[in-house]
Amino acid sequence: MQLIYSSLEIxxxxxxxxxxxxxxxxxxxxxxxxxxxxSDSATYFAKMICKKGHxxxxxxxxxxxxxxxxxxGVSHELVRHRLCSFAQESTRYCNYAKQGHVIFIIPPWVNLxxxxxTKLPTKLSESENIWFNSLLxxxxxxxxxxxxxxxxxxxxxxxxxxxxxxxVVKANIREWHHILELRCSKQAHPQMRGVMLPILNIxxxxxxxxxxDIEYD
Amino acid sequence: MQLIYSSLEIxxxxxxxxxxxxxxxxxxxxxxxxxxxxSDSATYFAKMICKKGHxxxxxxxxxxxxxxxxxxGVSHELVRHRLCSFAQESTRYCNYAKQGHVIFIIPPWVNLxxxxxTKLPTKLSESENIWFNSLLxxxxxxxxxxxxxxxxxxxxxxxxxxxxxxxVVKANIREWHHILELRCSKQAHPQMRGVMLPILNIxxxxxxxxxxDIEYD
Amino acid sequence: MQLIYSSLEIxxxxxxxxxxxxxxxxxxxxxxxxxxxxSDSATYFAKMICKKGHxxxxxxxxxxxxxxxxxxGVSHELVRHRLCSFAQESTRYCNYAKQGHVIFIIPPWVNLxxxxxTKLPTKLSESENIWFNSLLxxxxxxxxxxxxxxxxxxxxxxxxxxxxxxxVVKANIREWHHILELRCSKQAHPQMRGVMLPILNIxxxxxxxxxxDIEYD
Amino acid sequence: MQLIYSSLEIxxxxxxxxxxxxxxxxxxxxxxxxxxxxSDSATYFAKMICKKGHxxxxxxxxxxxxxxxxxxGVSHELVRHRLCSFAQESTRYCNYAKQGHVIFIIPPWVNLxxxxxTKLPTKLSESENIWFNSLLxxxxxxxxxxxxxxxxxxxxxxxxxxxxxxxVVKANIREWHHILELRCSKQAHPQMRGVMLPILNIxxxxxxxxxxDIEYD
Numbered sequence: 001m002q003l004i005y006s007s008l009e010i011x012x013x014x015x016x017x018x019x020x021x022x023x024x025x026x027x028x029x030x031x032x033x034x035x036x037x038x039s040d041s042a043t044y045f046a047k048m049i050c051k052k053g054h055x056x057x058x059x060x061x062x063x064x065x066x067x068x069x070x071x072x073g074v075s076h077e078l079v080r081h082r083l084c085s086f087a088q089e090s091t092r093y094c095n096y097a098k099q100g101h102v103i104f105i106i107p108p109w110v111n112l113x114x115x116x117x118t119k120l121p122t123k124l125s126e127s128e129n130i131w132f133n134s135l136l137x138x139x140x141x142x143x144x145x146x147x148x149x150x151x152x153x154x155x156x157x158x159x160x161x162x163x164x165x166x167x168v169v170k171a172n173i174r175e176w177h178h179i180l181e182l183r184c185s186k187q188a189h190p191q192m193r194g195v196m197l198p199i200l201n202i203x204x205x206x207x208x209x210x211x212x213d214i215e216y217d
Numbered sequence: 218m219q220l221i222y223s224s225l226e227i228x229x230x231x232x233x234x235x236x237x238x239x240x241x242x243x244x245x246x247x248x249x250x251x252x253x254x255x256s257d258s259a260t261y262f263a264k265m266i267c268k269k270g271h272x273x274x275x276x277x278x279x280x281x282x283x284x285x286x287x288x289x290g291v292s293h294e295l296v297r298h299r300l301c302s303f304a305q306e307s308t309r310y311c312n313y314a315k316q317g318h319v320i321f322i323i324p325p326w327v328n329l330x331x332x333x334x335t336k337l338p339t340k341l342s343e344s345e346n347i348w349f350n351s352l353l354x355x356x357x358x359x360x361x362x363x364x365x366x367x368x369x370x371x372x373x374x375x376x377x378x379x380x381x382x383x384x385v386v387k388a389n390i391r392e393w394h395h396i397l398e399l400r401c402s403k404q405a406h407p408q409m410r411g412v413m414l415p416i417l418n419i420x421x422x423x424x425x426x427x428x429x430d431i432e433y434d
Numbered sequence: 435m436q437l438i439y440s441s442l443e444i445x446x447x448x449x450x451x452x453x454x455x456x457x458x459x460x461x462x463x464x465x466x467x468x469x470x471x472x473s474d475s476a477t478y479f480a481k482m483i484c485k486k487g488h489x490x491x492x493x494x495x496x497x498x499x500x501x502x503x504x505x506x507g508v509s510h511e512l513v514r515h516r517l518c519s520f521a522q523e524s525t526r527y528c529n530y531a532k533q534g535h536v537i538f539i540i541p542p543w544v545n546l547x548x549x550x551x552t553k554l555p556t557k558l559s560e561s562e563n564i565w566f567n568s569l570l571x572x573x574x575x576x577x578x579x580x581x582x583x584x585x586x587x588x589x590x591x592x593x594x595x596x597x598x599x600x601x602v603v604k605a606n607i608r609e610w611h612h613i614l615e616l617r618c619s620k621q622a623h624p625q626m627r628g629v630m631l632p633i634l635n636i637x638x639x640x641x642x643x644x645x646x647d648i649e650y651d
Numbered sequence: 652m653q654l655i656y657s658s659l660e661i662x663x664x665x666x667x668x669x670x671x672x673x674x675x676x677x678x679x680x681x682x683x684x685x686x687x688x689x690s691d692s693a694t695y696f697a698k699m700i701c702k703k704g705h706x707x708x709x710x711x712x713x714x715x716x717x718x719x720x721x722x723x724g725v726s727h728e729l730v731r732h733r734l735c736s737f738a739q740e741s742t743r744y745c746n747y748a749k750q751g752h753v754i755f756i757i758p759p760w761v762n763l764x765x766x767x768x769t770k771l772p773t774k775l776s777e778s779e780n781i782w783f784n785s786l787l788x789x790x791x792x793x794x795x796x797x798x799x800x801x802x803x804x805x806x807x808x809x810x811x812x813x814x815x816x817x818x819v820v821k822a823n824i825r826e827w828h829h830i831l832e833l834r835c836s837k838q839a840h841p842q843m844r845g846v847m848l849p850i851l852n853i854x855x856x857x858x859x860x861x862x863x864d865i866e867y868d
Contacts, residue, residue: 011676022716025662026738026819029718032745059736060821063714065673067680072293073308073373082299085710085823087677091290091378092406094683109371127365134358134375141351148344153406154326156290158351161308162374168677170711172736189309189370228459239499242445243521243602246501249528276519277604280497282456284463302493302606304460311466385460387494389519506727507742507807516733525724525812526840543805561799568792568809575785582778587840588760590724592785595742596808623743623804 001139002103004069004114004164008195011065011168014206019061019173020046026060046209058174058210065170066199071105073161074191083175088167092153097146102139103164107191135162173210176203184216218356219320221286221331221381225412228282228385231423236278236390237263243277263426275391275427282387283416288322290378291408300392305384309370314363319356320381324408352379390427393420401433435573436537438503438548438598442629445499445602448640453495453607454480460494480643492608492644499604500633505539507595508625517609522601526587531580536573537598542628569596607644610637618650652790653754655720655765655815659846662716662819665857670712670824671697677711697860709825709861716821717850722756724812725842734826739818743804748797753790754815758842786813824861827854835867 020042027049028034049057068078072091079086096102106112110128112121120132138160145155171179180203182188183196203211237259244266245251266274285295289308296303313319323329327345329338337349355377362372388396397420399405400413420428454476461483462468483491502512506525513520530536540546544562546555554566572594579589605613614637616622617630637645671693678700679685700708719729723742730737747753757763761779763772771783789811796806822830831854833839834847854862 011673022662026716026821029738029817029819030741030744032740032817056736057738060716060738060819063823065677065711071374072378076289076293076296079293079296080303085707086297087680087708087711089683090681093681107371107374109367127362127367130358130361130365131375134355137354138351138375138377141347144347145344148347150326150344154324157288157324157379158348158355158377160355160375160377161289166680166683168680168711170677172714228456239445243499243604246521246600246602247524247527249523249600273519274521277499277521277602280606282460282494302490304463304491304494306466307464310464383463383466385463385494387460389497505808506812510723510727510730513727513730514737520731541805541808543801561796561801564792564795564799565809568789571788572785572809572811575781578781579778582781584760584778588758591722591758591813592782592789592811594789594809594811595723 001101001118001136002114002116003106003112003135004103006071006074006105006191006195007069008198009067010199010202011067012062014064014202016206017042019207020209023049023057023061023173027054027057030057043209046207050210050213055174055177058177059172061173063170063172064176064203065168067166067168068195069105069164069166070195071107071161071191072159072163072165074189074195075165075167076161077189077192078167078169081169081171081175081179083171084179085170086167089165091156091159091163091165095146095152097143102135102142102159104135104139104160104162105164105191107162108194109190131162135160173207177211177214180211181214184214186217218318218335218353219331219333220323220329220352221320223288223291223322223408223412224286225415226284227416227419228284229279231281231419233423234259236424237426240266240274240278240390244271244274247274260426263424267427267430272391272394275394276389278390280387280389281393281420282385284383284385285412286322286381286383287412288324288378288408289376289380289382291406291412292382292384293378294406294409295384295386298386298388298392298396300388301396302387303384306382308373308376308380308382312363312369314360319352319359319376321352321356321377321379322381322408324379325411326407348379352377390424394428394431397428398431401431403434435535435552435570436548436550437540437546437569438537440505440508440539440625440629441503442632443501444633444636445501446496448498448636450640451476453641454643457483457491457495457607461488461491464491477643480641484644484647489608489611492611493606495607497604497606498610498637499602501600501602502629503539503598503600504629505541505595505625506593506597506599508623508629509599509601510595511623511626512601512603515603515605515609515613517605518613519604520601523599525590525593525597525599529580529586531577536569536576536593538569538573538594538596539598539625541596541625543624565596569594607641611645611648614645615648618648620651652752652769652787653765653767654757654763654786655754657722657725657756657842657846658720659849660718661850661853662718663713665715665853667857668693670858671860674700674708674712674824678705678708681708694860697858701861701864706825706828709828710823712824714821714823715827715854716819718817718819719846720756720815720817721846722758722812722842723810723814723816725840725846726816726818727812728840728843729818729820732820732822732826732830734822735830736821737818740816742807742810742814742816746797746803748794753786753793753810755786755790755811755813756815756842758813759845760841782813786811824858828862828865831862832865835865837868 024042024045141158241259241262358375458476458479575592675693675696792809
């Protein structure tokens with residue numbers, strides 16, 4: 001089996017100036033105040049919109065699309081955000097026998113590096129052993145079921161939550177603000193936080209007018 | 218471990234007359250034709266609305282709420298219907314050690330009845346053995362991880378797609394029509410079809426004006 | 435022309451006990467704590483959900499449907515709540531010549547009672563006269579355009595925002611909470627507030643666990 | 652008063668290649684078939700997706716934003732598309748006295764060119780006269796009410812559906828396909844069709860794989 005870390009990639013070009021200008025241009029339509037647009041008015045306008053809670057205007061920045069590589073446990077939580085668009089690796093149509101192994105995600109509390117594994121490394125703790133062996137056994141069962149002519153959509157039954165999945169998520173800036181507020185808090189699942197905090201940090205740097213108010217420990 | 222079949226329960230009282238009357242009352246607002254309401258006009262009105270494709274009016278029947286007991290593989294597909302409301306058993310907050318065992322769903326292609334199982338029944342085929350033993354091993358790993366003080370939200374990593382989950386789904390009649398069209402077709406996952414076809418059959422009987430056009434093999 | 439006041443009617447039976455029980459039943463699915471349901475646990479559960487901000491669970495009470503009779507200015511704001519279902523009197527398909535007159539809504543700042551009017555009452559202020567005569571002229575133009583064979587969907591061009599419209603709005607309890615928070619605040623349009631405050635007052639009485647936190651002057 | 656024609660401007664850069672590539676990249680995640688991407692595979696992929704009705708994948712093209720200048724009658728229909736983002740000129744906050752006149756939209760059935768008008772042109776038909784004079788009177792009433800210290804949000808009561816409004820609409824490609832199918836059909840309001848057909852024509856040229864199937868008379 002192959003073990004990898006969670007990861008993410010922001011697919012959208014975060015051009016701060018053009019994002020703020022899109023928001024300003026749409027927002028000023030409401031007040032017909034386009035004549036107040038200057039070369040540096042967009043920053044002020046975005047701050048004012050956020051302060052007033054006029055969130056609908058934030059929807060006019062370009063949507064931000066993120067590719068996540070996470071486990072199926074986390075992805076099941078992620079797809080509950082109903083205002084996003086999702087495209088996810090299908091366990092019905094992907095046959096992992098073709099790549100000869102199954103890929104799982106290493107959670108942050110397991111002290112193991114990424115790599116191909118066919119047997120138990122010696123350095124693991126007892127509980128890590130249990131987790132590791134369970135995945136190895138699940139992979140074996142999955143591959144054997146395929147050999148017994150179970151379709152991937154049937155054989156997936158034995159694949160655990162640690163299974164790696166890829167999911168592309170597209171949402172507008174207002175919705176990302178909402179998602180990041182929830183999913184960067186301490187109440188969030190640690191693996192969810194693990195992929196959301198890097199996004200928040202990038203957005204706080206690129207769009208401080210909009211994401212600067214979200215705090216986390 | 219405990220093995221059970223998928224099941225479902227429609228929690229909403231399907232009172233055909235009051236459903237059609239709600240739809241008619243809202244729909245006739247559009248045309249201000251409330252004076253055409255008679256004791257039996259609602260059936261005709263609903264048929265006309267469906268024929269014209271004026272689906273927005275169907276949203277005014279009372280929402281239908283269904284409790285599903287399914288596996289986590291199917292529930293991951295189900296929650297992709299973004300117009301529904303969902304309340305789902307949480308693998309973060311439920312600790313299955315409390316009930317002493319884990320519950321899994323028997324897929325329709327496994328020839329085994331529901332019950333408590335601690336060892337392999339003799340009558341299974343080779344591939345069914347693989348599936349069965351894989352779940353037994355996953356349950357064991359999960360319970361051991363909890364004993365090693367992993368939280369349920371961490372120990373869930375080893376739980377497979379066959380894990381039983383309960384999920385309450387609420388949607389309006391227009392959305393159920395859309396869901397049932399997709400999920401009762403032959404392209405749907407057999408376990409999804411297994412819980413959706415009974416709903417369709419009940420709705421075809423109770424609301425033939427609205428669901429009568431959905432066909433399946 | 436006919437002048438009437440704005441009004442509203444809640445079409446849903448607000449049975450507090452069954453609403454709270456629906457919420458509790460769905461919500462406890464998340465924690466599998468159905469065994470904690472007692473005859474009076476629902477109130478406590480709903481309060482806890484609101485305090486925790488677990489709004490998704492509130493979606494499981496039955497949707498509340500309200501029929502509004504308001505002016506077209508207000509209805510244009512109302513339909514911006516994108517999570518609602520709407521059925522609205524159509525200015526394309528309704529021909530007000532059939533009823534012989536056009537109906538307008540009296541705003542709260544005009545000191546005039548409802549009734550049929552064919553000429554200016556003597557008691558109005560100067561600005562009220564302007565408003566009154568403008569509506570009378572708009573009605574005349576509309577009816578004449580229909581006589582010149584303009585279709586209602588063309589003749590509507592001259593009908594003003596004061597035009598009476600009927601609109602049925604259905605939303606879940608979580609969404610009503612959001613709408614009422616926005617539309618009962620002092621920032622809301624006075625005619626919008628005029629129809630929303632009565633709803634809030636009724637819901638505060640019937641469902642204090644859920645709507646008790648919304649305050650207004 | 653000022654009379655103008657309806658108009659629209661597509662604010663999004665319709666770069667066909669990058670749109671199709673975004674769709675392909677997200678869509679192939681579902682099947683993990685990224686290895687099949689070639690320099691010209693995106694066209695084929697988009698066609699296949701449309702043929703299969705796998706509309707969720709179309710949501711991954713960049714959203715298309717359009718600025719409309721239309722009348723308030725049409726905008727009231729437009730904002731009923733609940734999956735869009737809207738930013739609309741506010742009749743509560745814009746004070747048309749500042750620009751010294753009110754702007755109205757010339758419907759296609761009125762034979763009059765754009766311009767500033769203070770009195771009735773001689774060339775109009777009888778019904779066009781009625782329409783023209785009605786707008787002139789509405790403008791006068793509106794400006795007088797403001798002079799009597801009515802706020803814009805109160806004085807708007809007398810402004811008719813012909814009032815010009817600006818509205819910025821953002822939606823994903825899947826939703827635009829749905830909107831254009833409905834709003835370019837012969838059942839649509841002629842003024843709605845008037846602004847939607849140009850969009851459809853542009854999208855049919857730029858993205859024939861996706862919009863080529865929509866037909867109109």
